[in-house]
Amino acid sequence: MELGDIDLNLLLLFHRLMRERRVASVAEQMNMSQPGVSNALAKLRRLLGDPLFVRGPGGVVPTPFALRLADPVAQALATLHGALNPVTGFDPLRATRTITIGMTDIGEVVFLPDLLERLSRVAPGVALNTVRNTGVNLSDEMADGRVDLAIGLLPQLKGGFYQRRLFDQRYVCLFRRGHPLESAPLTLAAWREAEHLVVVSAGTGHGQVDEWLKRRGVKRQVRLTVPHFMSVGYILERTDLIATVPERLALQLAKPFSLSLSALPMKLPAAPIHLLWHARVQHDEGNRWLRELVIELFADGGGRTARSSPLPTRAR
Incomplete structure (x- = not known):
């Protein structure tokens, strides 16, 4: 297919249907009637030889072909939008x-x-x-x-x-100053025997580290599990728990919460x-x-x- 065979408005309609998944929403955004959107979609289907969208709960569901097409179309439209709407003369001192x-x-x-x-x-x-x-x-x-x-x-x-x-995010062990582990290099046996504070953060680099430990059978005594890092400094400051955390976070928490950090007794993968x-x-x-x-x-x-x-x- 040549670019001259397709109307840019059809690609814009496709992009918005991918985002909204509802014909009524796209019709309102593009100032069209719902039958008008349906007719345009029918034309695009004939041009591309694929249904593109089928009915689903509460709207439409893209076909596998539509899913493969979605990112290239979005990128092409974004590039064209940026070219037609250039922003010049940015002055940070005057910007609001x-x-x-x-x-x-x-x-x-x-x-x-x-x-x-x-x-x-x-x-x-x-x-x-x-x-x-x-x-x-x-x-x-x-x-x-x-x-x-x-x-x-x-x-x-x-x-x-x-x-x-x-940068590549490295990991360290963090605990309160005066902790029994502070007086000597941290061994794997001591790390395993200590009680751990673990942050469960699926979908982040830290979550991948936890999966790495599980796959290799590296076990630890988990005393407390929390869903975020905001409480880590407060908890470690007042307990004998230890935590495996990103090095840059440890450096930020060490001074205000009187914490010490130590190299881990195993080499964990760094998160880019x-x-x-x-x-x-x-x-x-x-x-x-x-x-x-x-x-x-x-x-x-x-x-x-x-x-x-x-x-x-x-x-x-």
């Missing part, structure tokens, strides 16, 4: 905007203090908003422009996104932490400025050799 970044609770502890301190000096009119990487459909939120950047280990973001590796953004903002000057600031502050090497790469397209 709110930037939304997807990150975990660890990310808020590790990144926000330095980032806010720098923004207060170089971009005083820029406000920040954060959302949990696991709390929203990050791919759709970024494709629609509601989330500007994301930081973390995010394998769900593939086609239509760019990435820049910031990336900065990610959608193709629709690849050429947005404000977004580019913020990306460069994040790279300068947090990337190993300070970003001097930064190289951003588009992620491969995949079927959802």
Whole structure:
């Protein structure tokens, strides 16, 4: 099929149906009648030789072919939108905007203090908003422009996104100062015999570390399990529990909570932490400025050799 054989509006309709999954919602967004949307979809079906969507509970469900087509179409539309709506002359000192970044609770502890301190000096009119990487459909939120950047280990973001590796997240053992384990190098036997605080964080790099320990039969005495990292410092400060946590988080918690950290007695896989953004903002000057600031502050090497790469397209 040649590009001249297809109407751009049909691809826009397809993209919105992929996002909304309801004909009525798409009809309202595109100022069309529902029969008009159905007729346009029928034309697209004939052109592509596939049903694309079938009826499902509460709306329509995409076919496997539609799922394979979704990311390339979204990326192409985002690129075209960016080319037709260029933003020029971004001045951080005069900018007044709110930037939304997807990150975990660890990310808020590790990144926000330095980032806010720098923004207060170089971009005083820029406000920040954060959302949990696991709390929203990050791919759709970024494709629609509601989330500007994301930081973390995010394998769900593939086609239509760019990435820049910031650093590899290593893990350490964290416990209170004066803990019996503080006086000697930590052995595997001592680590296993200690009582552990474990954070269950599925879908994050830390969750993958827990799976790695389970697959290799590395057992520990779990005394307490919590769903986030926000309480870790408070609990370790007042108990003899120990926790295996990301090194950069441990360094942030050590001083305010009087904690010590030690190298682990086994080598855990490091989690690659990336900065990610959608193709629709690849050429947005404000977004580019913020990306460069994040790279300068947090990337190993300070970003001097930064190289951003588009992620491969995949079927959802």
